[in-house]
Amino acid sequence: MLLNRLSLLFIAFFITLSLNAQQRKEIQIPDILGYKTLKCDFHIHTVFSDGLVWPTVRVQEAWLEGLDAIAITDHIEYHPHSSDITADHNRSYEIAEPAADRSGIILVRGAEITRSMPPGHLNVLFIKNANLLEREDVIDALKEARDQGAFIFWNHPGWKKQQPDSTLWWKEHTYLLKNNLLHGIEIYNSEEFYPEALTWANEKNLTILGNSDIHAPIQIKYDLNDTHRPITLVFAKEKNKSSLKEALFDRRTAVYVENTLYGKADFLEPLFFASIHINTSPVQLKNQGVASILITNTSDLDFELELVQPAVGFGCPETIFLEAHHSTLVELTGNSEEVGQMKTLKMYYSVKNLFTAPDENLIVTLDINNL
Amino acid sequence: MLLNRLSLLFIAFFITLSLNAQQRKEIQIPDILGYKTLKCDFHIHTVFSDGLVWPTVRVQEAWLEGLDAIAITDHIEYHPHSSDITADHNRSYEIAEPAADRSGIILVRGAEITRSMPPGHLNVLFIKNANLLEREDVIDALKEARDQGAFIFWNHPGWKKQQPDSTLWWKEHTYLLKNNLLHGIEIYNSEEFYPEALTWANEKNLTILGNSDIHAPIQIKYDLNDTHRPITLVFAKEKNKSSLKEALFDRRTAVYVENTLYGKADFLEPLFFASIHINTSPVQLKNQGVASILITNTSDLDFELELVQPAVGFGCPETIFLEAHHSTLVELTGNSEEVGQMKTLKMYYSVKNLFTAPDENLIVTLDINNL
Amino acid sequence: MLLNRLSLLFIAFFITLSLNAQQRKEIQIPDILGYKTLKCDFHIHTVFSDGLVWPTVRVQEAWLEGLDAIAITDHIEYHPHSSDITADHNRSYEIAEPAADRSGIILVRGAEITRSMPPGHLNVLFIKNANLLEREDVIDALKEARDQGAFIFWNHPGWKKQQPDSTLWWKEHTYLLKNNLLHGIEIYNSEEFYPEALTWANEKNLTILGNSDIHAPIQIKYDLNDTHRPITLVFAKEKNKSSLKEALFDRRTAVYVENTLYGKADFLEPLFFASIHINTSPVQLKNQGVASILITNTSDLDFELELVQPAVGFGCPETIFLEAHHSTLVELTGNSEEVGQMKTLKMYYSVKNLFTAPDENLIVTLDINNL
């Protein structure tokens, strides 16, 4: 009775937590190829496993940071708070769902199947009932997830606690891959990059992911004004759960960490060109002459360009720094008679913060019309 | 001889001052009504009158801050550095011009005619020869400027040094106005706002301007990362000098100071609506129901909205804060049976940081489709 | 068995939450009068009542922000998470205690007795067993707390949900005061200031407090790099729990909110003078002469000074802004023959951001030696 009477008084506390009261930062990374570029984090914990916040907080954090989709992936096999928190494996999703609906965050039902290596930890997304994943045999758990329609990925494959000396692909992972029990792999988790995982993803055709694996409140690790958590970019036909799922199975992802992108050139190249705008008026470069072009970068990424080979007929900068939301003047200097006749001035640059493989940068061609 | 030999050595110093080496911040205020929104400062000094920097610095500062056009307006009658600097009144423009051409800044030739009140100080823009403005009689000087095609405006009309007790419009200003010797007025100069000037501009059909009147290096007063100088927004057909001049004579301006805009509703209303994006999917608001709309502000301005009158049929927030480059969730709550039948939900807000007159805010109507 | 085997693997998660991995910001507010100035928050919630974070998070947040002491004060009568969390009223303290010990945070055992008005909500600090506070009659609960040695204060006395139209002192509070059941009062809670409470505290000799009443992760509301939560400054003989308790009962507190301090002149005046350093070399001010003094502010507070009355014999600035961690040049100008003979130049300033009562600022006298 007391609680009922009091509950009206306390509603006010929740109003102060309302999403209305805060502003959502919009992440400026453009849509490409007719797809929406969804900003996602698919590895998140709450007090319902070993995390330190209530599930609704994960929705609010994601909304404030400008994410489009998250998965709460509490551990199936690890519940250190179990003496205080008694609830089944579906509970964190159920608590967070109304907040997600209200704020337009796509909330994916997920879980982390948490075993020793091999096969280590695996996240399962788009499941229907997490309680059915509590199985003695890890293969049984993964098959149950697959039968529920799950997208399955290997978490932090190079985690030192499980692979202290080297980052290995085990025969068990080959088994999972062959049996449709493995679709993706984290190449980045929290503050660790796993170059081997990026190589495997390229070789074995796995979806790449980069996630926060956050346990604490997100802003203790990532100050909203300075930085962002590791994000999986998903190129989806629409901003909804089914398009997101389709895109993940179709390997349309890139990984966004600090100021770096990892992914296939198929996605990174259009992302680069959709992020910058080259002043369109043609130049008139002649021998001994100078022409300036203005390049405006409308994205949140700073691009660091390095000349791959000397331009033919004219000089151009060895390096170009395209700061986020800024413009840069680039000067070309004619150094041959031929340049006066060239219709297009071509420059080849390596983008040092866009990676298509562990040691391979995206190469872009800048074409400037010359009258 | 010595200088000639040495000059090759010293070219390196100028390279470090090159505009290439720095990034231009892009000011995010949208184009409207088919016009380009040019960001301008028409009141600037250099060492050639009583300023403290070399003319080229003014171009570099403007470029870095994201301005499109500036006028260097050194005093005709005041040259405190004349024992060290001997040059005619055209010299500061001539020195700055090559830097402006190279970086794409529109540099307007100007000067400040500097007299006691009345008529006080007046800036003349788009002149051809500043030396001819050195005349005993201020009217002669202004007529010379007019004959050169100048756009003429009254500077800091409420400056305490010249109008200590009140801000008055003198009969001399009426004379100037009637004789085509006065076209605009500063409503904002440095850190001072002159509300009377805004009222006069509305009554007498004068172009409004807001300028820095900067003497020191600009970043000593305005930290590039935090704030910006007072800016005159000019709505011009093209980004070039003749369109700029046409727009000034045609009174297509607004004044942008800190987080505030001053101007006619004709310009401020489209600026507001071009700055925000309201989530387009229609809502389904019913009695006792709740509907959320997401408003994204893509401009550099924070908008502060205050409800003018209660909405009919539903509740909406008393205040809405639309932070720059952020999104805000706005919740509507049905409080009548009628709301279920309304095709459009209308809300009337006053925008507290957009002013059409000293005590008048822009009123905007937010229309939301309701299914 | 599975959990036991796995537990070694999971220890790594907690390492990432380790206090070692983060830096503690040191709040620069000086010690005074031989006391340590402890920075405290005595009103904090966790998931064990209606908060949204695990108790250890509260310790980590306090440590990072530079606090010295906190009290976790979960509601006795309100447990909205009770279907998921089953624990007694002592549990949040017990969970947080080891983290507090390890990091040197003084953790005060507390609780919030949560009733309708009168008497509203009251926090009890330094209790021994929170479970004994679950009593039908609020007076019984408070007596139990008092018998455990509690320091008791009235929370958010002007909270609109409980006092919608006015902020009243009820006869019930007089009863509490007379029966040693009320020792302090929040003059600031979350983002609300209660001027009446400051007046009552001055009249009735109550300890003043300012607390966060935080439910969400602290950094969602207070960005560590920009701002701080409301803080109760406690002037304690030592940095330990018993000195803290003694100081609270002895009313040695001030309240620190944004850039404002509230408190008695007995504490604010020494705080002001311990925060600034006036260049000690004496000036030689004569009639028509000018003397500069440099004032350095080593605290985190910006001080805003306003002249109370003209200085005798010389002129000094109407306002002085002493920015945190910056120095300011103040110019004095002799305007009488007498000034040459004055041994001390006296200036009287009101400190606009230091309040001794709702409408009363601290007045300080600046003395400058004159040769």
Place this chain on the structure above:
Amino acid sequence: MLLNRLSLLFIAFFITLSLNAQQRKEIQIPDILGYKTLKCDFHIHTVFSDGLVWPTVRVQEAWLEGLDAIAITDHIEYHPHSSDITADHNRSYEIAEPAADRSGIILVRGAEITRSMPPGHLNVLFIKNANLLEREDVIDALKEARDQGAFIFWNHPGWKKQQPDSTLWWKEHTYLLKNNLLHGIEIYNSEEFYPEALTWANEKNLTILGNSDIHAPIQIKYDLNDTHRPITLVFAKEKNKSSLKEALFDRRTAVYVENTLYGKADFLEPLFFASIHINTSPVQLKNQGVASILITNTSDLDFELELVQPAVGFGCPETIFLEAHHSTLVELTGNSEEVGQMKTLKMYYSVKNLFTAPDENLIVTLDINNL
């Protein structure tokens, strides 16, 4: 006449440039060994050679940034603005001097003797008359400076324009050194570090300097809120010109660039220990036990420590990051029976951002009392 009448009007412009109107940031680097740690820049240009600001601006910039002393060192042999500015070599000092006196900045009269390599460019400080340095033969110019009592140093010895392929010490420099015509050397200029110069300084007993060589307004290159220009730290008996000069001749300097210090261990070690405070209460570390120590860094420098060799009897972190104005918890873990008997726990760390030679870091010993 006109100018006289007008001059009263214009005084107002200068008030807005007044040092009063701005706050001086205090650089937090402690005094050591009984010396004052003066923050200095001895290589600065104005419009009177090839710089871009008026001399008084250099004083204001220095004051705002927290410097104690500067030298304006306009080129003797290079005057690209000479068609507009006609003044002798002493003029920039004379113009800046009153502003320096008023604000307490020590202004050193200097000049840059500007020749091709060898000997390249040399700055002369504490001269009496710069005009006498205009000599055909560079040796004559330097002898004149020496006879005026100058402190002479070699500027940017590895400047690519003069030493494109390697950084060499020429026989001419040996001549200068032997003839008391060379006392110091820039190891850092603008954004270039010259490791060879640091080695030469150590070998040949030269004073090291790091200077800005600034031509543009300082804040175009160095944002006051984020960073600082290269600074020469001078350890002087008093804050005055003669102590400064004595300290330079006595080689009591270090160089402060971004987050790095270069200098002799004699100065860097006391600087490090004066910057940090180790929680003094002794620990009680035993085998298998854990002890925490709190290290507070009160300086503006972040210190990055790396363990040089394992501690005997206990474990300590491989790396410690001591953030500026923050505290860090360091955990020691007993791993031997002996540790219980040790009176002092010794740890040896290399400070990765303090350099005593190009490839040598300062090594510090942290001693903790153990009960």
